[in-house]
Amino acid sequence: MSNILEKPKSFYTDFTRKGSADVITTHYCPGCGHGILHKMIAEAISELGIQDRTVFISPVGCSVFAYYYFDTGNVQVAHGRAPAAGTGVKRALPNSIVISYQGDGDLAAIGTAEIIHSANRGEAMTMFFVNNAIYGMTGGQMAPTSIIGQKTTTSPYGRKAENEGYPIKVSELISQLDAPVYVERVSLADVASRNKARTVVRKAIQNQIDGKGFSFVEVLAACPSGLKKTPLETNEWVKNTLHTIFPLGCYKDETATRTPRFAPAINPTSDQVLTALNLKDDHSDYKASVDKKNFIDQNVKIAGFGGQGVLSAGTTLSVLAMYENLEVSWIPSYGPEMRGGTSNCNVRLSNKRIGSPLVENPNILIAMNGPSLEKFESAVRPGGTIIVNSSIIDAKVSRKDVKTYYVPVTGIATEMGVPAAQGVAALAAYLAATNVIPVEKLEHVVHKSLKRKELADKNIAIIRKVAEYITKGMEDNKKCLTGF
C-alpha cells in the first residue's frame, strides 16, 4: 500500500479545472466525506493500474465537480442518471472501468429507477453511493436517507414518517436482486471505518477489472455544512445515529463464485451488418410484364375482419407491384376508420410518384365480409370494381356504376385446405378480373414468401382455381359479374 499522505497519481497535480486561483485544495467543505472517498478511489485507480481505462461519472450535487480532480476520462451527467449514462459508456466501451458516483438525493430519490435497474441488469460497473442523510449543494434539504425527526430546510419540524416515510435502505434493497455481485456499506466516521472502507473500495473496483459484474458500495459520510454541525460533531452524529439506522457490513458477496464475463469490443464488419440486415433479397429473376407507361392508377382498399389475412393480402399485392417496378404504398386502417367491425388496408399502385397513401375513394374494393361492403361500397369511384367474398356476404352490391365480381374466396381457400389463404384468393380474383398484373405473377410472390413448399403449392392451387372461376364465370355469361 502506498504512502497515504501522498497525492494519488490519478488526481490531477493541479486542479486547474476549478477555474480559481487555488489549484491545490478541493472545493469540498472541511470535514466533508467526498474528499476522503475521492482519495480512496484515486489511490485504488493508481494502484490497480487502470487510470487510462477509467471513466468517472460525476453526478449532480457537490460531487458534480469530481472531474476537477480525477485525471481519468470524465462524463458529467444529469441528476439521478449516472447509472444510465454509465451503462451507455460501458456498453460502448466494454474495456473501460466505469466508476459511477452519486449522493443520496441523486441515487435514492430522483434516480431510484436508474440505480435499481442498472443493478438488476448487472451492469459491469462500480457504484459509489455517498449517504450523508442530507442534500448538500442545494442547501440542506431532506434526503431520502434523512432520519426520522431530522430537521432540514424542507423538514423544518423534523422528518415525519407519516408525511415523508422512512429513511431508505439502499444496500439492503440492492442486495435482494440476483445480478449484483457485491454490496457493502461502509463509513468514513472514524479511522477503523476508513481503513475498512479503503479495502472495500478497492475490492469493488477490482471486481470490475475481473469481469465480475455490478458492485455497489454505500458510504456513510459527513456533511457538516448541510447538517449544520462542526466536522467533529458530524462524525460523532454519523457514528451514533447513522450507523444504527444503516448498519455497516457486507450485504452480498458472490465475488468468489462468479464466473468472469468480458463483453467483446463492438466493431461490426460490413459483412456482418449486411448479413444481419438481410439486404441480399434479390428479385432480379422476376420478369416484369406490366406496361408501365400505360398503367392506370390502382387505389385499392382491402377490408374484412381480423384473421382473414386482409393486411397481408395488401402487402402481397404491394410486393408484386414492386417487382413490376411500379410505385407502391401500403398503409393499414387508420384513425376513426378502424372502428366498426372491419380492419382494412389501403394499397396504391401507380406509374408515378404516389402522393397521399390514403385511399378515400378506391377504384378497387375487396370486401371480405358484410360490414366492409356496407361501409365502403358508397366510397368506390364510379367505374370501379368490387370483389365480393360471396362465401360470407349474402348482400348484393346495389350500385350500377361499378363492376362487381362475386367470388367465394373463403370457400375456395377452405376447400383446398388453407383457410388462411382467403386473402391471397381474393387478390387472385382481383388480378384475374382486371388483369392489372397477370394473375400468374402472383405465384412468384407466393413462392418467395412461403418457405414451406407444400403450403406454397396449395396457395398456388388456390390462385389457379380462383382465376379459373373468374375466367369461366366470364365465359358463362357473367355468372359472377354484375353491374355496368
Next chain:
Amino acid sequence: MQKEFIKGNEAVVKGAILAGCTHYFGYPITPASEIAHAAAFYLPPTGGIFIQAESEVAAINMVYGAAGAGARVMTASSGPGISLKAEGFSYLAGAELPCVIVDVMRAGPGLGNIYPEQGDYNQIVKGAGHGNYKNIVLAPNSVQEMADHGYMAFELAEKYRNPLVILTDAYIGQMMEPVQFPKEVKKVKHFDWAIYADKASRHNLITSIVMSADELEKHNIKLNKKYAEMEKNDTRFEGYKLDDADVVFVAYGVSSRIVMSAVDILREKNIKAGLLRPITLFPFPKKACMDVAGYAKRMIAVELSNGQMVDDVRLAVKGKKEIEFYGRMGGMTPSVEEIVSIVE
C-alpha cells in the same frame, strides 16, 4: 435493382445500422415500437447493443453515455415519451453530443391517442428541453426517406456535434413502401473530443455544466454560431410543381403527401398549385419561403396540428405575404378533396 418492401419504422433502423449505428436504447411506445423491435432484431447479430431501458429518461441518458464514448447511438419514442426525454435533449445539446432520436408523432395532448398528428413540431423544433439550444430536425415524408435519413443522420449530427431528431408521424412510421438501401456500411469516425477509455482521450470531459456566467455565455454564443452554420449549409427542402405556382402549400411529413395529391388534382383543373416541403424543420427553409412569397398569390400551411409550423413560415416571409393555415388534429387527417376545396 433490388428494393425491399418495408415499414417506415423498420427502414429508419436499417438505414441507421448501415450508417454505423451500433447502439440503441429505448422504451416501447405506440406508434414508435417497431423501431425498438427492429433494433432489437437487427443489432445483436451485428455485434451491436440493444437495451430496453427502464424508462424514457434512462434511455436518453444511456444515449448520452454512449454518444460521449464516441458510439453511433439512437433512440426513438412518441409524444409522451419524448416529453420525458426532453431533459436529456438539453444535456446532449449542452454537452455537444451527436446522436439520433426518432419521434413518431401521435395525437395529444396528454395520452391523447395513437393516431397520426404533427403536434410535436414546437416541442422538437423549438427545443423540448430547457435552455438555449436547437435540435437538427429532419422530416421524412416517405419510407425511402426514413431509410435515407437514418443513413445520413449520424454524419450530419457529428458535423455539428449536435443531437438530431427525425420527426415523423404515425403514418410514415406505419406505412410500407419499396426502399432501395445503400450497400455500403459507413465507417464510424474517431473523435478528438470523445471518451475512449485510453491514454489519448483521458483528458477529455463530457459535460454541460459551465459555472462561470462569462464562460457559459461564450458557450451559448458558440452553440448559436453552430446553429447559424446549419442554417447556411444544411437547410433542405423540396419544391413540387413550385416554379410557376400561384397557390403554394407548405407542408411536411404525411401532410405533404396528401397535399401533393391535391396539387395534382388542382393542376388538372388548371389551377397552378405547388408544394414547398421543408425536409429540415430546423434549419427551416426560410429563404425558399421568402422566394415563394415573392411570386405566389396564396400561401397555405397544412399541418396535422393547431398551427405550429405555420409560425415559422410567417417568420420566414416577414409579413410579405399573408400565410393561411389549414389543420386537423386528434388523429383526423384531411382528405385530398378537403385540401383541394380550400383553393377552389
